[in-house]
Amino acid sequence: MPLVTFVTNVPKEDIPEDFDDKMIEAVAKAFNKPERAVVLELVAGAHIVRGGSEKNVKAAHLMVAAGTVVLKADFNRGYANKITEAVEKLLKMNRDHILITFHGLEPANVAAKGETFEHIMYAHKMEQMEQE
Secondary structure, eight states, X not given: OOEEEEEESSOGGGSOTTHHHHHHHHHHHHHTOOGGGOEEEEEOSOOOOOSSSOOSOOOEEEEEEEETTTOOHHHHHHHHHHHHHHHHXXXXXXXXXXXXXXXXXXXXXXXXXXXXXXXXHHHXXXXXXXXX
């Protein structure tokens, strides 16, 4: 379940209408997950300063959180490349101004529907064992 917080200085009115759908599609493909498993939070029009004098430059910081099983050094490079390509295309942004940080999540620290993922995974595993 990739969770993406996408912060950009691009004003909301300059974000393409289909941005959410296209970005969710790109993240889902990058992680080989169904689109329904991707959560996207878009913060447009943010004040972003990148170490100097560049004014009026489109920039973005994406914080991508997913399970620690999914986020591994070997895989992160591929995720980063696919996500960066999507941002470049969708917002016509230079890849030099796209920063992505990956954050591994432990199942005990993520909850949905009032239950932690650790509990949900354990319950699912128990159900499978009972069916065998």
